[in-house]
Amino acid sequence: MSTPAPDAATALVSVRDLKTHFPVGGGLLAKARGKQQIVHALDGVTVDIMPRETLAVIGESGSGKSTMGRSILRLEEPTSGSVSFRGKDVTSLSREDLRRQRQHMQMVFQNPYSSVNRRNRLVDIISEPLRVHGVGDAASRRARSVELLELVGLNPDFLHRYPHEVSGGQLQRVGIARALATGPEFLVADEPTASLDVSVRAQVMNLLKDLKEELGLTLMFISHDLAVVSYIADHVAVMYLGRIVEVGTRQQLESEPQHPYTRALFAAAPKPDPRQRKTEPVPLGEVPSAIDRPAGCHYRPRCPLAMDICEVEYPRLEQKAHGQQAACHAVPSAPLPAGATALPLTTA
Template sequence: MSCQPLLEVKALTKHFATTSGFWGKTKTVRAVDGVDLTIYEGETVSLVGESGCGKSTTGRCLTRLIEPTAGEVWFQGKNILTLSPEEMRQMRRDVQFVFQDPFASLNPRKTIAQILMDPLIVHGIGTPAERRKKVEEMIEIVGLTTKHLDRYPHEFSGGQRQRIGIARALILRPKLIVADEPVSALDVSIQAQVLNLMQDLQRDFKLTYLFISHDLSVVKHISDRVAVMYLGKVVEVAEKGALYRAPKHPYTKALLSAVPVANPDAVRERILLEGDLPSPSNPPSGCTFHPRCPSCMDICRTTTPTLKITDEGHYVSCHL
């Protein structure tokens, strides 16, 4: 892993305007609310949190699949959010996305060869013969064979389709891959195969990953660092070992206490959070976690904490 930042996210924000009720009252949904994150070359940073916390929206915003409301996303010295459409098209050679649903993300009317060749055509890479050769090489790299190239997506299993999705993202030789829940729709045995494939590809192609997931067992297997999100904000960032060994934020402690353990005789104290996840259209004042926090103090109800370093490389947004 390099000490050089590949991606720096500063105060990334995405608000959605929604209307509800008979009079069409407009509300603002704060899906992502000031995210700061740094990803270094060659590492895997996992973004975790419960459903609805803004993980996927963050991934889509920093690749401009969704246009952010505010903030900065610096990739190799350029702010992605200020690039023109043509400049962004060129940038996409270096930043690719792997989607959660390996079936919905593949065009059912195209063969696998056509799907993998499309990025090369869009970016004007090679002659038709050279493109075909690249496609054949890539399909074998992800564990399939050239005989699969003339088939359609519906002819493959979920694990095979996700391998095709990874091949499509990899064929342009990107530097950063944003993987949004890439194994959540797969069986456990297939999850392990795809995760091992991603790790092999990271080593062979010097890739950097932003891995978005809600499964802390999967995250522990693949990550170098972990960022924990709650209600649109990053509340803790740390090296994997430090986070799993000694989490500092009450929300992180609650998440880790819910992870199943392999030993049936092991005794673990489960931290049960009271109440439901607040609505992002009406977040609580102060620390957004304070209504569910077992260690809530008076300052938590009025003052929003900032992400501060506590130990080397360990950042926490908490008043405790």
């Protein structure tokens, strides 16, 4: 995976300085007067996702996790920046070219009930991507739907049921089957277990992990559940107010998190063994508004390590002593090898 300026030629998905801003309130008059407010949902994200890896994206609600996934697939139109898939710039594709590209890039949504048409039978839900992309005839699409149902662990008898006739876990499996219908290489899973019962979550997680290995998928897994992330992730990106503040392997972030926000997230996660509990400082106050963000480092008002420089300069995302990258003035950077120069990183 994934540093902000690695050899992007080997990355399946390469994101560069991606920004997605949403104007809110005020109407046309406020816009004409230049007083319209802007939500900086995504504000300069740079990351690479390597083939067959799982990149987990974590952070508090409102950090920009879902917007990042939707912007990469252009379900939300980015304000600026670029996303390339196998070297092709997705952000510059025409509507028709983007439609064809989506055969290779699909999404599993958080709420299975709100992501399907409840008037359709499951066979129609699963086969819809095939119909949209003009793949096969009615008979071959039905045969593919049966194959996909079996792949996600459901009986073919489910084909003619309606969404209200199956459980939430079963319907999420249908959503996964629909996402796999066109044979994509890249899958964005947006908190796919968040709306499920605890007893069902492990089954869906095991299914995704098995499908990744069996089909050679590359996953971007969005979650706030650190236990789930620990189980499925190869690399982890931590987001705060629209920016990545730390990124590294799962082992690096679990054993030696560098950014104070990452440390607070892992310290707040429940641990069954009292001897493993840590006493990291809890972040002060509430998450600032994405409309009116603090100057300098956005985490500064809540950070126990804040310094004077944090008030005026947003920190670069750079390599730290334990190998991962973090955007924090208070954490010492890793020394560069003799004769090496720093990589050009986006600071936005």
